[in-house]
Amino acid sequence: xxEGASLEVGKGQFVSLVxxxxxxxxSLLRVIMRLQQPLAGKVEAEFPQSxxxxxxxxxxxxxxxxxxxxxxxxxxxxxMERVQALRTADEWLARFGLxxxxxxxxxxxxxxxxxxxxxxxxxxxxxxxxxxDEPFASLDAIVRARISxxxxxxxxxxxxxxxxxxxxxxxxxxxxxxxxxxxxxxxARITQRYNVPIPRPRDLVRARTHQAFAPLLxxxxxxxSREVDMSPGAERAEKARAA
Amino acid sequence: xITNPKYAWLRQIAAFSILLLLWQAAGNAGxxxxxxxxTPLQIGAALAQLFGDGSIWTHMEATFTAALGGLxxxxxxxxxxxxxxxxxxxxxxxxxxxxxxLNAIPRVILxxxxxxxxxxxxxxxxxxxxxxxxVVIFFNVFTGIRQVDRRLVERVITLGGTRWDLLRHxxxxxxxxxxxxxxxxxxxxxxxxxxxxxxxxxxxxxGYLLSFAQSTYNAALMMALVLLIVAxxxxxxxxxxxxxxxxxxxx
Numbered sequence: 001x002x003e004g005a006s007l008e009v010g011k012g013q014f015v016s017l018v019x020x021x022x023x024x025x026x027s028l029l030r031v032i033m034r035l036q037q038p039l040a041g042k043v044e045a046e047f048p049q050s051x052x053x054x055x056x057x058x059x060x061x062x063x064x065x066x067x068x069x070x071x072x073x074x075x076x077x078x079x080m081e082r083v084q085a086l087r088t089a090d091e092w093l094a095r096f097g098l099x100x101x102x103x104x105x106x107x108x109x110x111x112x113x114x115x116x117x118x119x120x121x122x123x124x125x126x127x128x129x130x131x132x133d134e135p136f137a138s139l140d141a142i143v144r145a146r147i148s149x150x151x152x153x154x155x156x157x158x159x160x161x162x163x164x165x166x167x168x169x170x171x172x173x174x175x176x177x178x179x180x181x182x183x184x185x186x187x188a189r190i191t192q193r194y195n196v197p198i199p200r201p202r203d204l205v206r207a208r209t210h211q212a213f214a215p216l217l218x219x220x221x222x223x224x225s226r227e228v229d230m231s232p233g234a235e236r237a238e239k240a241r242a243a
Numbered sequence: 244x245i246t247n248p249k250y251a252w253l254r255q256i257a258a259f260s261i262l263l264l265l266w267q268a269a270g271n272a273g274x275x276x277x278x279x280x281x282t283p284l285q286i287g288a289a290l291a292q293l294f295g296d297g298s299i300w301t302h303m304e305a306t307f308t309a310a311l312g313g314l315x316x317x318x319x320x321x322x323x324x325x326x327x328x329x330x331x332x333x334x335x336x337x338x339x340x341x342x343x344x345l346n347a348i349p350r351v352i353l354x355x356x357x358x359x360x361x362x363x364x365x366x367x368x369x370x371x372x373x374x375x376x377x378v379v380i381f382f383n384v385f386t387g388i389r390q391v392d393r394r395l396v397e398r399v400i401t402l403g404g405t406r407w408d409l410l411r412h413x414x415x416x417x418x419x420x421x422x423x424x425x426x427x428x429x430x431x432x433x434x435x436x437x438x439x440x441x442x443x444x445x446x447x448x449x450g451y452l453l454s455f456a457q458s459t460y461n462a463a464l465m466m467a468l469v470l471l472i473v474a475x476x477x478x479x480x481x482x483x484x485x486x487x488x489x490x491x492x493x494x
Contacts, residue, residue: 033401054401060394064416064493073412074402105493125402 006190007180009129009161014152016164016172018220019182020228025165029054029131050078053127055135059118061106067093067117068102074125092120096150112143119151129161136171148175149204156201169220173198174207181220183227191227194220281463289467303475305448309365309437313372314429320373321380322418328381329388330414339385345378351435354443363444372436376429380422387421388414423490426483434476 009015017025030036032043033054045052061070071089076082093102096116106114115135122130135151136144152175155162166172172179179194198210207213245254263283269275270282277285293299324342328335353374357367395413404412422429441450449472456464 035397035400050403056394056398058394060392060398062395062398062412062416064420065412066493073399073404077399077403077405077408107493121402 007163008193009163010177011128011161012155012159013178014155014162014164014176016166016176016179017182018166018169018172018179018224019188020184020224021167023182023184023188025167025182026133029133029163029165032131047128051128052131053122053125053129054131055118055122055133057134057137059106059111059114061114061117061121063106066103066105067098067109067113070106070117071120071124074121078125088124089120092124093117095154096120110143111139112147115139115143115147116150119147119154123154123158127160129163130155132162132164134166135164145204151175152202152204169217169224170208173213173216173220174202174204179220181223181227192223277462278460279462281466285463286466286470289461289463290470293464293467293471299471302448302452305365305368305445306434306437306441306450307475309368309440309448310372310430310433312365312369313436314376314433316369317373317376317433318380318422318429321377322384322422324377325381325384326388326414326418329385335385338381342378342381342385345374346382350375350378351439354440357440358444363446367443368437368440368445368448368450371440372433375432375436379425379429379432383421383425384418387418391417420491420494423487426487427480430479430483431476434472434479438472 007015007017017028019025027036031038032045032049032052034043034049061067062073065073068086068089071092072080072082072085075085075088080088090099090102093099093116096119098113098116098120101109101113101117106117109117119135136148139147148171151162164172164175173196176196177200178196181191181194182188183191194216196216197212198207267282267284270277270280270285275282281289324334324338328338351371354367354371357370361367361370391413396409399409399413437448438450438453441448442454443450445451445454449468453465453468456462456468
């Protein structure tokens with residue numbers, strides 16, 4: 001459970017939200033997308049929800065629609081003519097290296113290809129802000145590295161804002177311009193914003209060897225461990241051990 | 244060739260032919276009473292006679308009309324009630340107990356009642372096929388919709404889809420998948436309903452012919468009719484299977 005959050009994601013900025021499980025990272029994204037009501041209070045954003053896209057951990061493509069139809073889906077909801085929506089979908093598929101895969105059903109695509117279709121589906125709507133909830137968690141290491149790099153390049157090119165939720169600190173630093181750290185739940189809150197001084201355009205492999213990477217990772221680890229230790233649950237465990 | 248799994252069908256045909264030959268031989272030797280156990284040739288002759296004088300077509304037409312009419316109406320009612328019950332709680336409260344009851348009883352016991360209500364014409368047969376099919380389809384659709392993947396629903400919502408979009412892009416395709424994969428069961432039920440309805444009271448149809456064969460102690464005709472009904476249902480299964488494969492090619 002998360003208690004109050006204020007985040008700033010600039011245009012073309014990649015911002016990550018890391019924190020212990022149960023701190024409400026995913027819930028925050030779901031509340032922003034109106035998939036879930038906040039227990040109290042409300043969401044204030046600078047632009048309408050229709051300009052926010054989301055990428056879930058699962059690709060959740062419609063199994064009975066082809067890759068092309070899946071990408072065109074949101075365009076159709078927004079009233080774009082079908083012929084044009086399909087053409088736009090093909091363009092987005094091509095941008096993610098899926099030229100010629102438009103007629104395939106999700107079942108006949110690999111995990112990485114499905115993920116790319118899901119990204120194209122979200123990006124086709126030209127969101128100003130793209131939320132990502134552990135989007136690469138289900139992919140194997142090599143595909144994960146490649147798609148992460150593609151996403152970074154896409155964000156740099158399209159100049160959109162990204163808010164990534166993850167519990168992988170290294171991934172958060174390598175991808176982001178800024179990292180927010182959430183405290184342990186219940187009653188979690190945003191503790192701090194860490195700026196990542198690694199220049200763009202970024203190569204994810206080289207980003208990890210940048211001189212700023214290791215010190216920042218160490219600091220984030222220390223702060224995160226402190227948060228977990230300070231939690232009421234940890235206190236109770238401590239007392240139990242003493243008694 | 245004796246053990247090659249590729250030729251299993253050949254071995255099956257060979258075994259079946261041997262069985263038929265033994266059956267025929269036993270009949271020729273006078274070991275079987277033709278009143279109870281006609282030989283394959285006698286059954287074949289009865290079948291040939293049915294088609295020979297053309298009288299079978301009017302009966303086939305009656306049974307097909309009843310079965311396919313009941314099937315169509317049953318699917319329609321099952322889908323509509325199933326969707327309504329899954330999405331509107333009040334409908335579920337009212338419809339579900341009735342459906343559970345209808346599902347629990349052997350629904351063919353309603354056949355005599357339908358004859359009283361709708362007469363010995365085709366109406367009572369359609370009604371029986373309908374009630375057999377509708378209950379099965381209702382439960383398929385009802386559970387199908389409630390098991391629709393939440394993630395797909397959320398995906399459509401976050402892409403800006405309305406309630407109508409959800410129905411069109413998520414719920415209806417899920418329902419279609421469920422109904423199609425149970426189409427064979429429904430076809431079986433539809434023919435059961437039609438034939439049993441005719442068996443109870445009718446002036447036409449394969450079920451009526453069966454009842455006629457029974458009352459005249461004509462075992463050869465009876466077996467010919469059973470064979471015919473099996474063939475008919477197999478053909479429809481084949482069509483249903485192709486339809487399923489074509490429409491569910493994404494699967």
